Amino acid sequence: MTRTSSRAFLAVVSALLAATPLHAQASRPAKKSDAASKAAPSAAPRLQVGIESVLDRRTSGDFPPPALTVTLKLEGEDAAAVRSARPKITSAVDDGGKSLTEKAMPVQRGNDGWQEARGDRAPSPQLDLGSPSRKAKTIATLEGVLEVYLPSRDPAGSIRIEKVAGRKDKPLAVPALAAQHIQIQVLSKAGLEREKKQAEAKKKAEAAKKKDKEGAEAMGEAIGDALANMLEMLFTTAGEHDLILKVADPDKKVFGFDLAAADGSPVQSYGTMAYGDYRIVRMFEPIPPTASLLVRLKTPRSFGEIPIHLADVKLP
Amino acid sequence: MRVPGGPKLAFPALLLALSTSGATAQDVKVAPGTVEDLRFSDNRMGGLTVELKLTGTALKDIKAVRTRVKSAKDNLGNDLYKPGREEKIADFEEFSENRRPGPKLSLATPSREATSIDVTGEVEVFMPSRDPATVQKFEKALAKPDKPIASAALKSAKVEITPLSAATYKTRQQQNKPTPEQIREEGKKHGASEEEIQQAIKLMDAMAALGGEEPGDTSVLLETKDPEGRIISIEVASSDGAELHAGSRGSTGGRDSKFVKIDLDAKPPADAMLVVTLRTPKSVVNVPVKWKEVALP
Numbered sequence: 001m002t003r004t005s006s007r008a009f010l011a012v013v014s015a016l017l018a019a020t021p022l023h024a025q026a027s028r029p030a031k032k033s034d035a036a037s038k039a040a041p042s043a044a045p046r047l048q049v050g051i052e053s054v055l056d057r058r059t060s061g062d063f064p065p066p067a068l069t070v071t072l073k074l075e076g077e078d079a080a081a082v083r084s085a086r087p088k089i090t091s092a093v094d095d096g097g098k099s100l101t102e103k104a105m106p107v108q109r110g111n112d113g114w115q116e117a118r119g120d121r122a123p124s125p126q127l128d129l130g131s132p133s134r135k136a137k138t139i140a141t142l143e144g145v146l147e148v149y150l151p152s153r154d155p156a157g158s159i160r161i162e163k164v165a166g167r168k169d170k171p172l173a174v175p176a177l178a179a180q181h182i183q184i185q186v187l188s189k190a191g192l193e194r195e196k197k198q199a200e201a202k203k204k205a206e207a208a209k210k211k212d213k214e215g216a217e218a219m220g221e222a223i224g225d226a227l228a229n230m231l232e233m234l235f236t237t238a239g240e241h242d243l244i245l246k247v248a249d250p251d252k253k254v255f256g257f258d259l260a261a262a263d264g265s266p267v268q269s270y271g272t273m274a275y276g277d278y279r280i281v282r283m284f285e286p287i288p289p290t291a292s293l294l295v296r297l298k299t300p301r302s303f304g305e306i307p308i309h310l311a312d313v314k315l316p
Numbered sequence: 317m318r319v320p321g322g323p324k325l326a327f328p329a330l331l332l333a334l335s336t337s338g339a340t341a342q343d344v345k346v347a348p349g350t351v352e353d354l355r356f357s358d359n360r361m362g363g364l365t366v367e368l369k370l371t372g373t374a375l376k377d378i379k380a381v382r383t384r385v386k387s388a389k390d391n392l393g394n395d396l397y398k399p400g401r402e403e404k405i406a407d408f409e410e411f412s413e414n415r416r417p418g419p420k421l422s423l424a425t426p427s428r429e430a431t432s433i434d435v436t437g438e439v440e441v442f443m444p445s446r447d448p449a450t451v452q453k454f455e456k457a458l459a460k461p462d463k464p465i466a467s468a469a470l471k472s473a474k475v476e477i478t479p480l481s482a483a484t485y486k487t488r489q490q491q492n493k494p495t496p497e498q499i500r501e502e503g504k505k506h507g508a509s510e511e512e513i514q515q516a517i518k519l520m521d522a523m524a525a526l527g528g529e530e531p532g533d534t535s536v537l538l539e540t541k542d543p544e545g546r547i548i549s550i551e552v553a554s555s556d557g558a559e560l561h562a563g564s565r566g567s568t569g570g571r572d573s574k575f576v577k578i579d580l581d582a583k584p585p586a587d588a589m590l591v592v593t594l595r596t597p598k599s600v601v602n603v604p605v606k607w608k609e610v611a612l613p
Contacts, residue, residue: 054357058613066613086437134428134612155600284518313426316355 001161011024045078045086045304049146051313052124052137058131065105070139070313072146074122078304081150084114086254087308089144090207092129092178094136103130111274114149116256119268132315139313146306151254151294154301164243164259164293165286180297183248192244195230195238212315237273243281243293253294257281262290339443346370346439348610349418352479355425364396364423368439370411379593380408380442380548383421383605387437390430391609396423407545407571408442408595410573431607438532439603442548447598457590461499465518465590473594476541477550480575485537486530489568489575494520512565519536536562536578536588542571549591555587 032092052073059066074082092100107128109115109259117123125146130138146216146271151158161167168255172184185194238244248256257279294303350366356362368383384405388396392397409419419439426433444450454477461481470477480488494502496517501511532539535553552560560580567576 049470051357058353059350060611060613061352134431185326185360255475279382284521297604314357316359 012216014308017133027181028193033136045076045082045148045150045305045306046080046119047074047146047148047304049073049306049308050075051310052061054313054316056132056133056316066109067105067285068100068315070129070142071124071126072308073124074146074148078150079122080120081118081152082122082148083151083258084149085123086110086113086115086147087125087144088126088147089127089129089141089142089308090134091141092134095138096133096136096314097140098130098136099130100117100132102141106138111256113277114256116271118270120266126149136315139316140311142308142310142313144308146308148304148306149302150304151255151258151296151297151302152303154299157297157299157302158258159297160260161293161295163290165291177295181249181251181255182254182295184295185246185262186293187244189238189244191211192238195246210286212223230278233275237275239282240278241283241286243269243283243287244280245279247277247279253297255298255302258294258296259287260292261288261293262292267291327379335477339377340601344370344372344378344439344441344601345605346605346606348435351610352417352613353426353613355428359533362425364426364433364612365420366423366433366435368419368421369477370418370439370441374441374443375413375441376377377445378411378441379444380595381411381419382408382440382442383419383437384404385423385435385437386434388423388433390426391434392427392430392611394427394430395426396426396433397509400426405545408440408548409443411492426612430612431606432611433568435605435607435610441601441603442595442599443594443601444599445597446601450593450596450599452592452594453553453557454590454592456587457489460582462544467551469594470592472544473596474543475546475592475594477547477590477592478539479590480537482531482535482537484563485577486576488539492569492573492575518572528610531577532579533583534580536574536580536584538578538590540574540576541572545571546560548595549580550576551591551595552580552584553589553591554585555589557589557591558589560584579589588593 048075052071052163053071054071057064057069072085074085089101089104094100099169099172107126109126115123116124127144137272145262149169157172161172161174164186168186168188170186172186174184177178185191229304243257243259245257257272259281261267270284273280273282332540347369349369350364354362354364365491368381370378370381377380382405385397390396411419421435421437423433442450449469452467453465454465457465458479461479464476464478499517499520500513503516508516538550539548540550552562554560560582562580564576565576565578567574569575
């Protein structure tokens with residue numbers, strides 16, 4: 001870890017300690033750690049939402065259509081603790097009265113709309129609106145809510161898997177995961193190749209039955225095809241250093257994954273991609289052998305909501 | 317207009333014109349296509365692009381184009397074309413009727429209050445059919461690696477092409493890769509922070525890892541020196557002239573020295589030839605651009 005990231009990490013830790021509300025500390029049950037996750041959401045995060053940048057993409061063509069992209073800026077004591085954010089806009093109007101939400105083309109950003117932080121900094125969530133009038137000078141009003149995920153606000157909301165890089169292709173026996181009905185397998189490229197071959201064998205077996213296929217069988221074949229195709233895509237997409245995870249999470253309790261060094265400092269990834277039951281944690285560098293995987297759970301205390309009330313946002 | 321003896325002279329003159337010069341500027345029309353105005357709150361980025369819509373009877377003969385803007389203003393009088401002092405003339409880009417996106421010209425961001433733009437300039441269109449000398453074939457070109465191809469045509473175009481062995485290619489590429497110190501120095505010149513410099517160094521390594529696939533048996537490796545940007549394309553062919561398909565190709569560097577890696581579908585035969593298409597004065601036609609009141613989106 002560099003000196004810079006070390007300082008940044010200490011700053012994050014300090015911010016987190018400072019951000020933990022006193023009443024929350026006092027009310028936390030001392031014995032049962034999972035009680036914290038069942039507790040009511042903590043106080044609203046101390047955050048302000050501002051504007052980082054605006055991109056007005058104007059075109060006389062049909063595709064891609066014109067659009068306005070607003071990048072938000074998170075500030076405040078809890079900003080560095082926010083690891084993901086998801087904006088939801090209820091209304092946006094330019095100063096000529098044109099609604100910018102009616103013809104907005106939704107752009108898929110992040111998994112389920114959650115946009116991850118990069119490194120130590122708070123995320124800069126982007127939102128997509130319809131094209132304002134060329135005559136408009138400002139976005140007169142921009143209203144909505146920003147959902148934020150702050151895993152440090154709920155220590156019980158993260159499950160640590162030690163030395164994850166050395167646990168490839170072996171079933172993970174972690175009681176805390178089992179308690180949540182979550183199964184995770186870390187796959188090597190060879191392990192992924194085996195999964196791919198199994199999917200292909202299944203596909204071939206189903207193709208052999210093709211003559212009589214009808215209804216459910218046809219559907220089974222289509223699923224087999226889709227699985228094989230997805231694994232093929234996964235195999236070609238996964239980079240040399242990426243962490244490949246196969247996740248069974250029937251109750252949809254997993255929010256995401258992070259990596260931490262032995263001293264607890266974050267190991268930087270470049271985001272996580274989801275393909276069906278598989279997740280790829282993107283890495284430019286090899287994962288240190290002592291690093292842990294942090295399975296982030298969706299606990300009420302980990303989430304917060306910040307209202308978005310912005311006015312007179314200058315258009316470029 | 318009828319001139320004395322006109323018909324007698326006109327027929328041979330027409331034949332001569334058809335056989336040597338081919339299509340002319342009148343056979344190509346250039347109109348504005350899609351206009352895109354990318355407007356960022358950070359005004360260091362963004363800009364206006366206008367796609368060129370080429371039409372005319374000579375369209376099928378056009379294999380590459382290059383645009384040159386002479387002036388561009390929005391209807392409020394803002395200058396949208398401000399060339400830098402050391403701005404180099406762009407290279408030709410390949411063209412075909414169905415290629416998308418088509419060629420574009422790039423301008424500065426107009427005022428938000430502006431409603432239209434006026435543009436003057438020219439589009440240089442490369443039509444190899446106008447000059448047989450544009451295509452040069454070099455037989456057994458890969459037989460002598462690490463030595464420049466000897467050719468009067470290349471020499472007169474100030475072009476040097478050297479087939480490289482894998483070992484030389486790798487060594488030269490490594491030598492050309494900027495060091496962390498060079499990145500740091502360049503970053504400091506532009507006022508970058510230490511964090512930004514570190515990110516640039518990591519990015520450079522990541523890019524090298526992505527694009528630095530080792531050359532294999534099917535790779536044809538070249539170094540080109542082309543100070544005037546005369547090379548339009550380089551293909552590999554078998555000794556009978558049949559083009560050998562390249563699944564991918566990549567290059568690094570600029571006109572002074574460029575490393576080219578052409579990955580063929582199969583190992584090239586020992587007697588493979590290089591087919592080099594060069595821009596010659598006769599093969600280029602200038603089509604003027606005079607657009608008025610092009611509507612801004």
